Amino acid sequence: MLRVGQRYVRDDRTLTHLCLVSRALGAEAVYLEDAEKDVLGTLEEVNRTWGGGLRVVLGEPWKKVIRDAKAEGRAVVHLTMYGMPLQDRLEQLRQLDRTLVVVGGPKVPGKVYHEADYNVAVTSQPHSEIAALAIVLHEMQNGEELKRSFGKSRLRIVPSETGKRVIEP
Amino acid sequence: MLRVGQRYVRDDRTLTHLCLVSRALGAEAVYLEDAEKDVLGTLEEVNRTWGGGLRVVLGEPWKKVIRDAKAEGRAVVHLTMYGMPLQDRLEQLRQLDRTLVVVGGPKVPGKVYHEADYNVAVTSQPHSEIAALAIVLHEMQNGEELKRSFGKSRLRIVPSETGKRVIEP
Numbered sequence A, B: 001m002l003r004v005g006q007r008y009v010r011d012d013r014t015l016t017h018l019c020l021v022s023r024a025l026g027a028e029a030v031y032l033e034d035a036e037k038d039v040l041g042t043l044e045e046v047n048r049t050w051g052g053g054l055r056v057v058l059g060e061p062w063k064k065v066i067r068d069a070k071a072e073g074r075a076v077v078h079l080t081m082y083g084m085p086l087q088d089r090l091e092q093l094r095q096l097d098r099t100l101v102v103v104g105g106p107k108v109p110g111k112v113y114h115e116a117d118y119n120v121a122v123t124s125q126p127h128s129e130i131a132a133l134a135i136v137l138h139e140m141q142n143g144e145e146l147k148r149s150f151g152k153s154r155l156r157i158v159p160s161e162t163g164k165r166v167i168e169p
Helices: A012-024 A037-050 A062-071 A086-094 A110-115 A129-140 B012-024 B037-050 B062-071 B086-095 B110-115 B129-140
Strands: A002-004 A029-032 A055-058 A075-085 A099-104 A118-121 B002-004 B029-032 B055-058 B075-085 B099-104 B118-121
Touching: A002 A062, A012 A029, A012 A037, A012 A129, A012 B012, A012 B129, A037 A055, A062 A075, A062 A099, A062 A110, A075 A086, A075 A110, A075 A129, A086 A118, A086 A129, A099 A129, A129 B012, A129 B129, B002 B062, B012 B029, B012 B037, B012 B129, B037 B055, B062 B075, B062 B099, B062 B110, B075 B086, B075 B110, B075 B129, B086 B118, B086 B129, B099 B129
Parallel strands: A002 A029, A002 A099, A029 A055, A075 A099, A075 A118, B002 B029, B002 B099, B029 B055, B075 B099, B075 B118
Antiparallel strands: none
């Protein structure tokens, strides 16, 4: 997941949500142009506590991230409310082997639309890049990502009907 | 959608995202215990500009919202990382006719777990209540919500492959 186009006002909570959703729904790495050390610290702590090996790459310019992804054979999927409806592109997206999902902030450069292989909208209504990312990751993986194991971890939740059960495995 | 359990630090951006996702994915109403007037203003403005009639109810205690929902025949679906995996409850959830989806903040009272008909987890990993809400609304409606029309509006997006096209219908 690559996030492009920060808000003028710092927006670490949204960025943290985007990264945590990426991790929970199976992304290998997140590319952040310019994050507070706080965000990085949170993600390292979550990896340590809950497992998995999400990679966090800081400070690489978005053009380079997109160029490198394409060179690796990844399709670039840009999420934008102006794009084509997800449901009309889903068949194609599900056939992609490796992808870079680009999430735009409000200051997304126009060039991102042209660099992307797909500009995809989760509804054409204004809502949340976090929600759009979640639905796209979920649909591209056919819901299989919900069953993912995070391997060795310090804590693990045991699902329960009405309580909170956390173990140290 | 009912949001229960604010953070100590005000958290209007997360709350705004939750409300906008609810609207975009077809909720009829959102119940906020205690929102800044800002959030309400944003939602009214979005309704006016982009259509639809999302109702925003402020200041009703969560117990009353849940009690009234049950009296109306709604099933109460509480989203929590401690709950049962979404994929194991989906068949039941899809058969529900009317629901109240409860989204907990970090300060969710234990009672909510017991009042809920379903405690459901979108992965047992920490991520984002916005993402969990999006995936649950999407799955409960079998993706049909993506095709929803918002009726009369001041602006409308015309989906496009690489640009931004907005019309005044």
